[in-house]
Amino acid sequence: MSNTNLLNETHNPALISWVESANVENCDFPIQNLPFASFKRKGSTEDFRAGVAIGDQVIDLKALFALNIFTGDAQLSLEQCCHSQLNAFMSMGKQFWSALRQTLSQALTQGSPFQEKLATCLVAQADIEYALPCQIGDYTDFYTSIHHATSVGIKFRPDNPLLPNYKWVPIGYHGRSSSIEVSGSDFKRPKGQTKAPTATEPSFGPCKRLDYEMEVGIFIGNGNDLGEPINIENAEDHVFGMCLFNDWSARDIQGWEYQPLGPFLSKSFASTVSPWIVTSEALAPYRVQWTRDEADPQPLPYLESQQNRELGSLDLNLQVLIETETMRNAGQDAVQLSQSNFKDSYWTVAQMVAHHTVNGCNLRSGDMFGSGTQSGPNPEEAGSMLELSNAGSEPIKLPNGETRTFLEDGDCVIMKGWCKKDGAARIGFGEVNATILAAD
Amino acid sequence: MSNTNLLNETHNPALISWVESANVENCDFPIQNLPFASFKRKGSTEDFRAGVAIGDQVIDLKALFALNIFTGDAQLSLEQCCHSQLNAFMSMGKQFWSALRQTLSQALTQGSPFQEKLATCLVAQADIEYALPCQIGDYTDFYTSIHHATSVGIKFRPDNPLLPNYKWVPIGYHGRSSSIEVSGSDFKRPKGQTKAPTATEPSFGPCKRLDYEMEVGIFIGNGNDLGEPINIENAEDHVFGMCLFNDWSARDIQGWEYQPLGPFLSKSFASTVSPWIVTSEALAPYRVQWTRDEADPQPLPYLESQQNRELGSLDLNLQVLIETETMRNAGQDAVQLSQSNFKDSYWTVAQMVAHHTVNGCNLRSGDMFGSGTQSGPNPEEAGSMLELSNAGSEPIKLPNGETRTFLEDGDCVIMKGWCKKDGAARIGFGEVNATILAAD
Numbered sequence: 078m079s080n081t082n083l084l085n086e087t088h089n090p091a092l093i094s095w096v097e098s099a100n101v102e103n104c105d106f107p108i109q110n111l112p113f114a115s116f117k118r119k120g121s122t123e124d125f126r127a128g129v130a131i132g133d134q135v136i137d138l139k140a141l142f143a144l145n146i147f148t149g150d151a152q153l154s155l156e157q158c159c160h161s162q163l164n165a166f167m168s169m170g171k172q173f174w175s176a177l178r179q180t181l182s183q184a185l186t187q188g189s190p191f192q193e194k195l196a197t198c199l200v201a202q203a204d205i206e207y208a209l210p211c212q213i214g215d216y217t218d219f220y221t222s223i224h225h226a227t228s229v230g231i232k233f234r235p236d237n238p239l240l241p242n243y244k245w246v247p248i249g250y251h252g253r254s255s256s257i258e259v260s261g262s263d264f265k266r267p268k269g270q271t272k273a274p275t276a277t278e279p280s281f282g283p284c285k286r287l288d289y290e291m292e293v294g295i296f297i298g299n300g301n302d303l304g305e306p307i308n309i310e311n312a313e314d315h316v317f318g319m320c321l322f323n324d325w326s327a328r329d330i331q332g333w334e335y336q337p338l339g340p341f342l343s344k345s346f347a348s349t350v351s352p353w354i355v356t357s358e359a360l361a362p363y364r365v366q367w368t369r370d371e372a373d374p375q376p377l378p379y380l381e382s383q384q385n386r387e388l389g390s391l392d393l394n395l396q397v398l399i400e401t402e403t404m405r406n407a408g409q410d411a412v413q414l415s416q417s418n419f420k421d422s423y424w425t426v427a428q429m430v431a432h433h434t435v436n437g438c439n440l441r442s443g444d445m446f447g448s449g450t451q452s453g454p455n456p457e458e459a460g461s462m463l464e465l466s467n468a469g470s471e472p473i474k475l476p477n478g479e480t481r482t483f484l485e486d487g488d489c490v491i492m493k494g495w496c497k498k499d500g501a502a503r504i505g506f507g508e509v510n511a512t513i514l515a516a517d
Numbered sequence: 518m519s520n521t522n523l524l525n526e527t528h529n530p531a532l533i534s535w536v537e538s539a540n541v542e543n544c545d546f547p548i549q550n551l552p553f554a555s556f557k558r559k560g561s562t563e564d565f566r567a568g569v570a571i572g573d574q575v576i577d578l579k580a581l582f583a584l585n586i587f588t589g590d591a592q593l594s595l596e597q598c599c600h601s602q603l604n605a606f607m608s609m610g611k612q613f614w615s616a617l618r619q620t621l622s623q624a625l626t627q628g629s630p631f632q633e634k635l636a637t638c639l640v641a642q643a644d645i646e647y648a649l650p651c652q653i654g655d656y657t658d659f660y661t662s663i664h665h666a667t668s669v670g671i672k673f674r675p676d677n678p679l680l681p682n683y684k685w686v687p688i689g690y691h692g693r694s695s696s697i698e699v700s701g702s703d704f705k706r707p708k709g710q711t712k713a714p715t716a717t718e719p720s721f722g723p724c725k726r727l728d729y730e731m732e733v734g735i736f737i738g739n740g741n742d743l744g745e746p747i748n749i750e751n752a753e754d755h756v757f758g759m760c761l762f763n764d765w766s767a768r769d770i771q772g773w774e775y776q777p778l779g780p781f782l783s784k785s786f787a788s789t790v791s792p793w794i795v796t797s798e799a800l801a802p803y804r805v806q807w808t809r810d811e812a813d814p815q816p817l818p819y820l821e822s823q824q825n826r827e828l829g830s831l832d833l834n835l836q837v838l839i840e841t842e843t844m845r846n847a848g849q850d851a852v853q854l855s856q857s858n859f860k861d862s863y864w865t866v867a868q869m870v871a872h873h874t875v876n877g878c879n880l881r882s883g884d885m886f887g888s889g890t891q892s893g894p895n896p897e898e899a900g901s902m903l904e905l906s907n908a909g910s911e912p913i914k915l916p917n918g919e920t921r922t923f924l925e926d927g928d929c930v931i932m933k934g935w936c937k938k939d940g941a942a943r944i945g946f947g948e949v950n951a952t953i954l955a956a957d
Contacts, residue, residue: 214654215695220778233777240776245719246710250778251691251785255655255879256743265744267876270686270817279685281817303696303787304705330876336680337673338660338690339779345691345878347743377710377721436707436770438785439695 098132105505150176291460402487538572545945590616731900842927
């Protein structure tokens with residue numbers, strides 16, 4: 078399958094919307110994007126419902142459904158978008174996702190006869206607040222960046238950084254769903270047990286090595302029944318879309334607790350998603366070849382497909398920025414800590430889906446995968462502070478003279494993501510941010 | 518606090534019910550028990566709703582609510598028991614759980630004026646089927662048996678069986694919620710990657726070392742807000758009750774995948790709970806002293822309380838039985854593989870709750886903890902086949918001449934639990950069972 082087969086009129090970079098803000102250069106939400114969120118007007122008593130971003134506006138899909146101007150699968154889709162969470166729509170499958178996208182694309186294109194009516198459904202993004210886009214039944218965190226796995230491995234296991242299973246198994250583990258919140262949800266620095274290497278006993282107190290992890294969140298649309306694995310050939314049909322994901326990590330708690338059963342309290346205090354789910358279909362132009370070094374083991378057959386080889390990776394730029402309290406008080410802009418790209422992932426989304434279900438495990442609509450921290454091959458592409466500060470031994474210098482080894486109270490971490498290339502519209506993810514509050 | 522303070526008239530062993538089957542010796546569900554499940558008539562199109570077991574019957578709480586014969590907190594509780602899952606009732610808290618228990622106890626006692634009306638709400642357990650009792654948002658698996666941790670540790674890490682954190686941290690990890698099913702849900706043997714110690718590369722195929730784990734399931738009633746830890750002093754107020762839990766495990770998949778982030782596909786193919794939740798209140802007579810060897814580290818302050826010392830453990834007998842296909846075909850009864858007791862757990866339920874939330878993690882109503890495999894101090898008290906067969910090296914001999922190192926297709930594993938002592942009514946948990954089907 079070639080990438081052009083995955084493209085349709087909704088991807089046409091020449092499309093222009095009657096919503097003028099969508100046509101501005103470097104806009105995250107041009108008419109070729111059309112991502113989904115759950116929203117309501119700020120501070121209102123309205124119910125949350127689904128919206129689609131266009132420029133600096135959001136289309137209220139519940140209001141659009143009530144207008145009854147769409148027909149067929151698009152209108153059936155809208156009906157499921159009236160709920161406070163997107164799960165019902167996400168579970169409908171690709172046919173319905175595509176139908177709604179196509180209809181919205183046409184209706185938002187300059188010259189559409191629907192302009193006047195659709196305009197009544199627009200709400201300014203500046204005036205809204207978000208909820209989690211869907212109920213996340215189970216959240217699984219993968220570990221797909223070999224660069225991250227290697228550099229973190231060195232810190233936890235200097236003699237054995239990359240374990241023998243890494244190049245065979247798309248390593249993942251179960252995460253905590255209850256503490257996943259949407260961008261803007263600040264949280265208190267966690268407390269817990271830690272033990273310094275030289276200490277004879279652990280102690281209890283606020284985390285001293287609080288970190289972020291730059292990840293991609295991957296949302297399952299329609300799931301599978303228990304005992305019925307999803308074949309890699311069909312795996313992508315089950316993926317509704319993606320978001321930005323900050324998998325906050327308490328490194329000192331992690332180091333003491335994680336053996337033998339994995340990270341637990343070092344992760345479960347907070348995780349943060351961006352509000353907008355960018356659909357798989359919107360990302361089609363940015364699919365790229367997935368390669369595996371010939372010197373490395375080639376995937377076992379259940380992780381191998383022609384489509385995965387040809388188009389399994391995604392050219393998605395990921396950026397981490399920090400705004401310290403000092404910067405905020407001085408009115409200074411956030412500064413970049415790193416930039417990396419999801420295409421450097423050792424495993425693809427299709428491989429994650431196929432692996433996750435190969436034992437018969439069922440995925441449900443709204444389940445989320447974290448991609449694992451996306452660090453690139455170069456040191457400055459590291460997706461965590463642990464890596465950037467070399468486990469705290471090399472302080473990161475910020476432009477205002479401050480330094481960081483790990484996060485301090487008042488620090489706001491901001492993550493952005495975008496796809497951009499010649500011949501295709503830029504697709505933005507918006508951002509995810511949250512600020513560290515002092516421990517009680 | 519003494520144990521007698523926790524007891525009330527509902528625990529009186531002299532109580533006799535007008536439901537005669539509840540008064541039979543060794544009945545799991547006497548009037549002093551009153552556990553909750555979600556049920557409907559077998560094969561019917563009825564909605565699932567909550568029921569309480571009494572003898573060989575179940576009281577349909579939706580029907581009882583409709584009778585409108587109870588008042589106050591008990592009737593308010595019944596209203597929340599009309600849903601297909603117990604979460605709403607579980608979230609109401611101890612005051613409501615106790616009110617309903619007390620009222621049901623009185624109404625089911627011999628001579629109650631409610632007998633005639635309540636009798637119209639009884640359905641024979643033989644005629645019903647069960648659903649999961651509640652929506653399990655997040656499932657956490659602990660590792661509280663030091664005997665299990667040590668004997669399993671020897672097999673995975675011969676040089677380092679019990680890690681240095683074990684005696685300080687109530688080790689736990691996130692599990693998979695979607696694949697938790699209720700007793701009787703058979704499942705296919707999982708497939709996955711495994712690597713023999715002598716092999717140079719992993720291979721793919723059906724699990725060859727399929728195992729069970731005898732655990733206690735612990736259900737959270739009312740949860741906590743993110744960032745607001747539950748103090749150990751209040752921890753037990755958040756626990757609605759307990760069930761039996763089989764945490765099926767694919768040992769060969771586990772051995773290859775579990776480092777560094779913990780078990781994943783080796784667990785997520787299936788987990789099975791017993792249908793009945795025995796409430797914390799029903800278990801009050803069986804609370805016993807929790808002790809920590811003086812030679813061992815004493816708990817950090819956040820894991821320490823007088824009540825936990827005095828009454829933190831639970832004298833709950835746990836039994837594992839097997840019925841092979843050959844036994845079933847020959848009409849032979851299941852035979853015991855092991856018996857252990859939850860009182861041998863190194864950590865208590867209150868410590869699990871306090872630890873889980875100390876970092877600010879929020880628990881939600883219906884969340885479940887697995888206790889971890891409950892193995893006792895003696896080899897025959899091992900709660901998994903891995904331990905009983907010494908990692909497959911010493912086949913277990915069954916009375917009919919069959920042997921087992923791990924589970925074979927057609928094997929049905931049955932787990933039972935009960936509390937029993939002089940001066941208190943016996944409290945049974947019913948059973949959890951499921952049969953291994955052949956891999957596709």
